Amino acid sequence: MDDxxxxxxxxxxxxxxxxxPLLIRLYGATWRVRWDGVDTLARAREIKGKVLFCFWHSRLLGLCYTHRGRNIGIMVSKSFDGEWITRIVTQLGYRTFRGSASRNGAAALVTMLRDQNSGDLALTVDGPRGPAxxxxxxxxxxxxxxxxxxxxITYVPSSAWRLNSWDKFLLPKPFSVVTVRYGAPIAVPLDADIAQYSALIEQCINGIG
Known part of the structure; x- marks a missing residue:
């Protein structure tokens, strides 16, 4: 592959x-992590035992740390950036599926469908390149x-830097309070209207911060 x-x-x-992986663990260890909506997440798990986490790309780093070691399956692009991200997150206890919304995404989604019984799934629903x-x-x-x-799902830091990237990527400052928030679960029927439910998910993510 490296060739x-x-x-x-x-x-x-x-x-x-x-x-x-070491730098992320050291960086995240300085935060004071709080959890909001844990009971809501527990109720969501009662539906099928597992869930599909949906969040903005700007929150990727913080959530990658707070949810490490949980065997969550995530989609990572097939680009070079996706390659180094994959090498890091697999060491943090994630399963990865290579693809994106703009390239190879269909194949990755099929693989995620087949692998759903292995654990929770997660998507950066505006990634990898936006619009934010x-x-x-x-x-x-x-x-x-x-x-x-x-x-x-999202997180809200008490103090943070924002990068000048397309998604205004969020970096909590060391020793800040990082509050992870879970929103109410959304049931999506098989015949769901794509535009309608995309708008609903967007609204719900924005609603929790």
Whole structure:
């Protein structure tokens, strides 16, 4: 697999694999993590035992730390960026499916459908390239065909930096309070209207912060 990358890219992948998981653990360990909506999540699990977490790309790093070690399945793009992300998150206890909403997404969704019994699933519903805070159709399709309830999720830091990226990526400052919030579950029927339910998921994620 590494043969398709340049020497510089291979070096970056090696550094990401070795240092990435450790740095995330050390960085996240400085936060004071609080949880809001845990009872709501427990009720959502009563539906099928597992859930489909949906969140904005800007919250990826914080949620990657707070939900590490839970065997959650996530979609990661087939790009070079997706490769180093995969090498990091697998060491943090995630399952990965390679694809995106713009490329190879259908194949990744099929794999996620087949693998739903292995644990919870999660999607950055506006990733990997935006537009920011606009839900792409894959979330509705996946929820409808798995029957898993959609659980909106976010986190709200007491203090943070925002990167000048398309999604205004959020980086909680060290020693800040990070409050993880779960929203009410959304049941998506098999014949769901894609636009209608995408708008509903968008509204619910924004509603929790």
């Amino acid at each position: 398709k990358y340049t020497f510089k890219q291979r070096l970056l992948l090696l550094v990401a694999s070795l240092a990435g 805070r606009k839900v792409k159709p894959g979330a509705v399709t996946l929820a409808a065909h798995t029957g898993l309830p959609v659980v909106p």
